[in-house]
Amino acid sequence: MASVFRREGTKFFHADFRDAKGIRRHRSTKVTSRKEAEKIAAKYEEAAQKRRTFVQVKQVISDLHEEITGETVKAVSLRDFISEWLKEKEAETKPSTMDFYRSATTRFADFIGTQDNGDIFHVGRASVVQYRGNLLETMSSTSTNHHLKCIKMLFRAAKKNGIIAEDPAESVDTVRKSEEGTERLPFELDDIKKVLALADDEWKSIILVGLYIGQRLSDVAKLEWSAIDLDSEKITLVTTKTGRRMSLPIATPLKNHLTKTPKEKRQGPLHPHAAAVFAKTGKVSTLSNQFAKLLAAAGLREKVSHTKTKSGRGAKRDLNALSFHSLRHTAVSLLKAAGVDQATVMEMIGHESEQMSAHYTHVGEESLKKAAAKLPDIVSE
Structure with a gap:
């Protein structure tokens, strides 16, 4: 028979029950009332011993929540919650990022389809x-990993808003990055020419x-x-990506290039x-x-012929080592x-990391100018 106990240093009661194999289980009830905790423990044991499906277990928890709090757990479709989440994010997110969120969540909703009853409450790990x-x-x-992180954000918001009790994406790890063809290489100067x-x-x-100036294509x-x-050169x-304000020295070869534009055309x-x-x-x-x-x-x-590792509409394209980012x-x-x-390199290019901030606080303008002066002239060579 299920029982409850309180661990030292915690305010919540824990349920002590056995599953269908007779293995003893402990789970927090997340309540401070012994009476309510005993009800939850009994339900835990009932669900565990009857070998219920994931959806059935979630329904037990939903019914229990309603019995104890008097609040009904509303059924919310995955697509409806996605729509609400996107509206909420719109005010605080850049348009380009919002485009990605819409694409990533639509793809996830299409994948889920009618499985898990189309209800966000029933989506499992x-x-x-x-x-x-x-x-x-x-x-x-x-x-x-980029797409997965978006879905993790979605479910965190659902849990925070009380739509779901457990986050199915929380324990899903990102994948290890492939080492094949992902390294971005620098150019040889002759190649740039x-x-x-x-x-x-x-x-x-x-x-x-x-x-x-070592900046991204968008900037x-x-x-x-x-x-x-x-x-003043x-x-x-x-920067578009980080929002960091930067003041960068103009290397002499770049200045020579820029001054070729007549003064009357130096606008816009x-x-x-x-x-x-x-x-x-x-x-x-x-542009890429x-x-x-x-x-x-x-x-x-290779030519941009959409070379793929396999056939089909969703096939993975091969990565190229050289790009504008190179x-x-x-x-x-x-x-x-x-x-x-x-x-100085980090400051000039705009790289930021906690590791580097431990090594320096500020790089002066003179140091940046000296660094820029060391860049080779590939225009007049």
Whole structure:
């Protein structure tokens, strides 16, 4: 027969009961009343000994909750809760991130379909694990983990709002990142020159800015002339990904490139076409594909022919080691090769980590200028 006890240092009663195999089990009842705890313990034992399904056990808990509190656990469909969650997130989330949340949650809802009765209350851990496996069949481990984290956020919110008592995604681990083809490599300088030779004027500028200030494609695409001070040789921007405000030195080769633009034309976006594309979609995928085509034309990566590891609509595409982000890695490699210390490199590129913050508090403007001066001139060579 089930009983209850209170562990030292805790306010809640714990249930002591046996399952169908006679194995003794202990579970917290999460209540401080002995009478209510005894009811919960009896229900735990009943559910355990009758070998009930996961859904049936959840129904027992739901009935018990209603009996003790007088509050009915409302049935909420997964899709309805997703809709409410997205509305709540909209006020605090960037549009591009919201696009991802919508895509990820829609994909999850489609996967669940009518299994688990379509009710968020009935979605179990096994379904989340199966979904994780489904993602791995069609995308990289990094993307799989990105999607999984979104679903974890969804269920945390459901638990916080009292929609579910247990979070089915809480104990589902992210997958270990694949070591095959995921490393982003820096460019060789001769390779950058090959790409520059094939690029139009705007893409030449995008590449040079990306290399010499070491920033992401989104930040280079939306860069305005108003952020560029050629007299003081500084570019000031707020990064799209982290929201960090940065003041970056302009290396001499980049300054020489920028001064080629007549003064009367130095207004608005530095790269009008790229800025328009980014402003329209809030994403850099179109620009990334354009750069990938340039790399393919230069013989530096496979053509963007959607090479896949298997056939089918959801097949996983092979990863390429070179991308626009490789310019960022190139800047890091060049600075380190020139003897620039790690702290200055991190500050100039905009990398942030708790580990590095323990080693330095601030890198001065003069140090950054000296670092920029050590970058090679790939334009006039």
